[in-house]
Amino acid sequence: MSGQPEFVAEVDQNEYLPAGRRIVDAIVTVTASGAGLRGGGTGALSAAEVIMIDTSGSMNVPQSKIQEAKRATAVAIDTLRDGVAFAVIAGSAHARMVYPGQPGMMAANPQTRAEAKQAVSRLRAEGGTAIGRWLHLANHLFAHQPAEARHAILLTDGQNAHETPHDLQRVLDSCEGRFVCDSRGVGDDWVADELRKVASTLLGTADGLEDPAELPAAFQAMISSAMGKSVADVALRVWTPTGATVRFVKQVFPQVEDLTGRRTEVSARIGEYPTGSWGAESRDYHVSVELEPQAVGEELLAARISLVAADQVLTERLVLARWTDDEELSTRINRQVAHYTGQAELAEAIQDGLKARDAGDVETATAKLGRAVQLATESGHTDTAKLLARVVDVVDAPNGTVRLKKRVSGVDAELTNVRSVKTVRVKKTQD
Known part of the structure; x- marks a missing residue:
């Protein structure tokens, strides 16, 4: 059907194993393309967006941080498609609704965008930092939204000083699978481990910006990417033969993310690993399987790897294993x-x-x-x-x-x- 997303997978591996060898490694490259994936078109998913802005006192030092954060939020609001449900949260030691004024979300249109930007312009920086409370409020807002793609931006300039690591982890556990969150640090006092923990758990990206003037472009890029998602809740499905063990499944491009511990059992031989929502993009996965060794000359299907959404197979490729006594074949390194x-x-x-x-x-x-x-x-x-x-x-x-x-x-x-x-x-x- 025209305009429908098209997924194509390729496998890179050396399928030849020396006698007795058990481990098969493969890189699976998945590319999504098609008119329906070009952002904002009829193929785009219904979406909801929550923007969490750090308004702790340190955002005033220098004052350009809070000023650029407000400007970036306005740019993000303008980048939303019409009809997308959205909300803005101010984060300090507590989480507070900026727009709308009460917990809830509004559909983006010229009037609500103008109201939201006016509310954002009045933000002041004061107080501490408790990221988990911001995420908790975002999770509450998303819980009342039927949107297919739920995305959030979290911006902070400091350390998560007003709650324990356990508090943050507890909130992240409750948010996992509910929405995607991109985390960003600005200035020179944020903590990389905290940003990566948020992004990793919530299948987003993490980064730091030294210059607050970079914020508007960064926010626009994150919103544009979120608005371009056309297939939600996509999983990497891995089938392996009896006696085989999946050693690990990792996303390895555009960033390293170990998905092994997120396996959902479909059956004794099939597991699924979450990959989130997809737009027009390409990602690489490293799948490693341990097999029962076969005799020289034997061939075995080591894994069947599929990308699935709503139980529909989007693309599928096979990983093979062949045992050989040809040293030239078995020692060939796959680049x-x-x-x-x-x-x-x-x-x-x-x-x-x-x-x-x-x-x-x-x-x-x-x-x-x-x-x-x-x-x-x-x-x-x-x-x-x-x-x-x-x-x-x-x-x-x-x-x-x-x-x-x-x-x-x-x-x-x-x-x-x-x-x-x-x-x-x-x-x-x-x-």
Whole structure:
């Protein structure tokens, strides 16, 4: 049917295994395209949007933070499609409705947009920060909305100082699967681990912005992406044969996200992993399966991987395993698998290195961050290499030789952390 989204999947793997080998790794690239996925058209999902703006006292230091946050919120409101239900929340140590004035949501139209922007313009910065309370109110608003795509933006400039990590986790657990949330930090006092936790649990993205003037463009991009979603509640379905074990399922592009623990059992041999809503985009997944070894010359279907929505199969590909005594075949390295294995290791090395640095463990921090520099250099991840150069002095990038910088601004470390999960693609070449 014309205008309907079209999903296409490709599999990259080395299907040849040496005798006795159990592990099969495959990279599944899924691309969604079609007229119905080009944002705002007839194929777009019904949508609801909640914008959570930090209005704690620190947003006044400098005052450009609250001013640009208000400007960004106005831009976001103008970017909403007509008819989209929306609300704005002011967040401090408490959560307060900005628009509408009482808990609820309004349909976007010229009048409600003007009213909302007027209400936002009157915001003042005062008080503390309790992100979980903002999310709790957003969850309450979404609970009364039948929209197919429910999306939120959370902006903060500080640490989540007015509630415990347990409080935040409890709220995130209650929100999981209810809506998608993109989290952003602005200024130099936000915490990357907190932003990544919100985004990871709620299938969104996390990032930091050093300059408040970047906020309007960032908000517009997030809303445009949300408005372009055309297929909701999409899952990656993995079938494996009797005796097989799924070792892990990870999204590896555009960012690393381990989905393994989110498996929903469909049957003894089928599990589903949530991927959220889709627009016109492409994502890569790394699926690793452990099999019972077969005799040399035998072939086995290692996995059947499908993308499904509302129990309809959108696309499907097979992962094969063939046992061989041909060493040339079995030792061939698949570039896609090797690349993304390195990208996942890169994210882990950065996070572990920064954690060791904060704990005063210079030896571990130097080793981990040195390995991160080496991996970033090998994979051509120039953006990450530049960020790492803000926290270490690079002596020899190809060998991962670095020295920790004696003085590092907090925002440099947090930016390196929050962007650690972003990945780059390797150019495909013919084997």
